[in-house]
Amino acid sequence: MTNLIETVLLDTCPSDLVQADRVHTSLYTDAKLFDEELDKIFYKTWIWVAHASEIPDNGSYKSTYIGKQPVIVVRDRKKDVHVLLNRCRHRGATVCEHKKGKTNSFVCPYHGWSYALDGSLRGVPHPESYADCLDKGDLPLVSLRVEQYNGMIFATFNDQIEPLVDFLGPARKWIDLFMKQGAGYPVKVSGEHRFRFPGNWKIQLENTTDAYHFPLVHKSFLSSVDEQTLELFDFVQGPGYVEDLGNGHSVMVMIPDLVDLEANLDLPIPERFEALAQELRNEGHEELEVRRIVRAVGGSGFNLNLFPNVACSMAFFRVLQPIAVDETEIHHAVITMDGGPAVANRYRLRLHEHFQGPMGFGTPDDSEAWERVQKGANAGKDLWIMLNRGLAGEKPSDDGLISDVSAETGMRAGYQQWKKMMAVPAAKQGE
Structure with a gap:
């Protein structure tokens, strides 16, 4: 007879918490497991971020999240789609607080660093203070891997993941x-x-x-x-x-x-x-x-x-x-x-x-x-x-x-x- 109350230690391997016909209640309640899910699932696989119609024009953008990390989905001047971490490379402030809109650039409200639609660092106020120790080419907004299928836009932190078409199957x-x-x-x-x-x-x-x-x-x-x-x-x-x-x-x-x-x-x-x-x-x-x-x-x-x-x-x-x-x-x-x-x-x-x-x-x-x-x-x-x-x-x-x-x-x-x-x-x- 199947035992419906089989004891499981929560420090066991997560795979032991999933059986063919049941899953352990800790999958809903264990905060440690939740953090592990972000790392092993949301930051490792393809995540849906937008439909193409949400960013129809050059400069159209949408802000959203992958797991708990804020990102911007944006169409650049060539109509290519980018998914950028919503975090200034200077001191970490978000560069976009609107849920959607249209813009020519993203500007950090803290110190004024400005970024092009493809994420490249375009301008830094008072650059003379940096002398020759700042190379703008080294500090773009972090860009994620992006692929689309039939208008559905996905992004991933994992550069080694299979192509989207294979993932969708x-x-x-x-x-x-x-x-x-x-x-x-x-x-x-x-x-x-x-x-x-x-x-x-x-x-x-x-x-x-x-x-x-x-x-x-x-x-x-x-x-x-x-x-x-x-x-x-x-x-x-x-x-x-x-x-x-x-x-x-x-x-x-x-x-x-x-x-x-x-x-x-x-x-x-x-x-x-x-x-x-x-x-x-x-x-x-x-x-x-x-x-x-x-x-x-x-x-x-x-x-x-x-x-x-x-x-x-x-x-x-x-x-x-x-x-x-x-x-x-x-x-x-x-x-x-x-x-x-x-x-x-x-x-x-x-x-x-x-x-x-x-x-x-x-x-x-x-x-x-x-x-x-x-x-x-x-x-x-x-x-x-x-x-x-x-x-x-x-x-x-x-x-x-x-x-x-x-x-x-x-x-x-x-x-x-x-x-x-x-x-x-x-x-x-x-x-």
Whole structure:
């Protein structure tokens, strides 16, 4: 009989804290482990930092974090993208405090050192005091390795890491499917809201591919929609599935008919979108384009988790930022059609607000559940978190492992990658 209360010493190897069907509660509560995660995961792998639409022009920038380190994502005069440590090379002050904007340079407010968009040191006030002991070429803002896939910008501190396309692996085809929400227009991030919850970052990571909770936690959302939408979201016992895509990535397919938004456009338009379809027709859009736009407005039928910090979640980007072992910041970024019909984008924003918004029916319920998990993690130091749902029915797929839609396959995928990265001695990582 399986012992659910197997004692584990917290100074043991982190890989011992992750088993095939469970993880130790200390992964939520041990501050030492949290610091080790920053070093071995967030500072060693590819981290999502922006969508290309957030920095559209020369000089456009966005400030964010990789782990706990502040960075600037910026497009230079040649339209190349750079990710720079937000730290003056003189005395360490941040050189950018705005969340986003457009600029010609970054200037330290403390002593006036100025940097070009590519991070090179451009000017130093009163350089004569340095005589010949200052070479500006030696002191640029620290630049990280940057690569992109289909508009998604990733950066890493690890110069020896595999190329981004290899890291993403089979997840690339799901990114491509997700981007079909542009309906022929470029996908655009059109704002976000941020909030924090008192819980560990991995609690949120688990949630993105957790269908099991949906009918219980989101009763208020389900009570707010029409019968046709309610039937659409009754997917826990449906034909969907969860698939482990390797490298900690996973996908949860809730509504298989909406995986490819450009397929079966001849199907009837859902009743809730008939008014939108008619407005588009009145604007002069051809029927095929109307159907394509309407389908895109409703969002994709899946959640894609990209380890460790971003999800392409049905119709928005969900980004997590670890703050402390028991605190996490979440960014929910809504996506629209850049240059697309204004009426369609308004529908998209209203749908986002309905579930993901701070006054919506989904996010507040999720965040309370996450908070309760963190609170409960402090009860019983030798208890394990069970992740065995769907394990018996899990089988190999072309891209990894697959099980039913309410299985915990996606969580197991993330924790196996956690185990792999945390087991590597610090001196070996990056070699």
